[in-house]
Amino acid sequence: MKTECNICPHRCKLSEGQLGLCNGRICKDGKVISENYGRITSMALDPIEKKPLYHFNPGSKILSVGSYGCNLRCPWCQNHDISMVKGTEIDYGNTTAEALFNQAYELKGRGNIGIAYTYNEPLIGYEFVKDTSTLAKEKGLKNVVVTGGFICEEPLRELLPLVDAFNIDLKGFSQDFYKKLKGDLETVKNTIATTAAHCHVEVTTLIIPGDNDSEEEMEALSSWLSSVRPDIPLHVSRFFPRWRMQDKEATPIETVYRLAEIARRKLKHVYEGNC
Secondary structure, three states: OOEEOOOOOOOOEEOOOOEOOOOOEEEEOOEEEEOOOOEEOEEEEEEHHHOOOOOOOOOOEEEEEEOOOOOOOOOOOOOHHHHOOOHHHOOOEEOOHHHHHHHHHHHHHHOEEEEEEOOOOHHHHHHHHHHHHHHHHHOOOEEEEEEOOOOOHHHHHHHHHHOOEEEEEOOOOOHHHHHHOOOOHHHHHHHHHHHHOOOEEEEEEEEOOOOOOOHHHHHHHHHHHHHHOOOOOEEEEEOOOEOOEOOOOOOOHHHHHHHHHHHHOOOOOEEEEOO
């Protein structure tokens, strides 16, 4: 007897005790739950701009937390040491939604406005994000989600009333590219459109030489994003060799600037990152 996970479009069918592709969800007692619930691998009080969010409470700080696991397989992942591992392969600390909320609340005096769920893919730990966000929302703290956007619409809509801002990675603008990452372009586009109708959204695209760096692709990406909302900020970021993609050179700075200029033809707010 197998149980289907309903959080992301992989819809992993899991036997008792089996982990999903994301390494963060598990079948237990006939239900698929978050194995990484409350398991924190990374925590920092970050500038909000680091998420990156440039148009959401600029100048403030936010308590950023991450766990382990991811439902995509980006070979350049800069956080692969936490996103591409199982819980048995990494050290973590255990916490509760209440304890994390209390920690965030106590940091208000240092400029903290809330909690950012980030570093790995936070939405595979959906239950913990939802439980903690509920507490934060009740007490006036902000909730921010930094995500690849590969999530089913039903759980996303359940989370929307609790989240104040998203930064969503739009990895590229072709289905073939997303297939290599075990993702789906249309799902991510739907996530962007759905969230943009409810709260603040900014989008990040990492430019990888030879993969998603054509002017035609940026023209298509920015045109579509403008059709959702032309005031959505787009962060055009520079790739550096990481993890399983050590064979490429860093993105030429001039490429990032050129593609950002193309995006500005359609979008009001475009920023070059890591240049």
